[in-house]
Amino acid sequence: MRIALTGASGIVGGFVLRAAQMAGHQVTRLDRSTGFHLGDAPDLGGHEALVHCAFAHAPGRYRGGEGDDPQTFLRLNGDGTRRLFDAAVRDGVGRVVFLSSRAVHDGHPPGMVLPDDLPARPANLYGRVKAEAETHLASLPVKGTAIRATGVYGVAGKWRGLFGDYLAGRPIPPRVATEVHGDDLAAAILLLLADPNPPAQVNCGDLILDRHDLLAEVRALTGCPHPLPVRADPTPLRIQRCDRLRTLGWQPGSVGKLRAVLPDLVP
Secondary structure, eight states, X not given: OEEXXXXXXXXXXXXXXXXXXXTTOEEEEESGGGTOOBTBOOOXXXXXXXXXXXXXXXXXXXXXXXXXXXXXXXXXXXXXXXXXHHHHHHTTOOEEEEEXXXXXXXXXXXXXXXXXXXXXXXXXXXXXXXXXXXXXXHTSSSEEEEEEEOEXXXXXXXXXXXXXXXXXXXXXXXXXXXXXXXXXXXXXXXXXXXXXXXXXXXXXXXXXXXXXXXXXXXXXXXXXXXXXXXXXXXXXXXXXXXHHHHHTTOOOOHHHHXXXXXXHHOO
């Protein structure tokens, strides 16, 4: 399959690029290294699929990623994404996978279980931009899927500050969150591209990860003597169900994958 991939030099895009190439797909990179910028409507002729991972945001921030310039954030990520999807339709691209976010559900009550087909209810600009892009994609005559991903780990920068604080003996505030490895997210995207009748939206999450448990693994690797943070209250977490991906055969790595990659992530 010939795939156009935006954000190929980014975190998620990098995982998708490697997975797609290893699977034998021909990938056209659409990122700054090839002159692509959000807002462009590139020539996508000859491509069978578009995977849209590019996103413009303040460094290290997604929620709140607009910083002090919400209008530019909206123009690039909102108008730019719609323009890109319209270009895919214009050029006869058969399918689109859009990297959305579980942030589209931030307006739902704390502690709620999130099924795949739950309507979006964003509570911030980040979630709103993603939700509006999902709606536009669903309105187009193309096989499109929004993949609502949770936090992504697997790159060295993800927990660098947290691990550094723990190893230095600085106090660690409690926190629990949901995570998925970038390789597992990329595998889910490839499954969606191969599905002859892909769903309009799917959830993608794996681990419920408390800092206490994560740093316990770091302590086991390093022998660090510092105390672990107390466990956070998991009750407010909104937990994604990923039934649609699992029906397609998706099997994330869970704790085993976390333990396998941690030695490469700990400084």
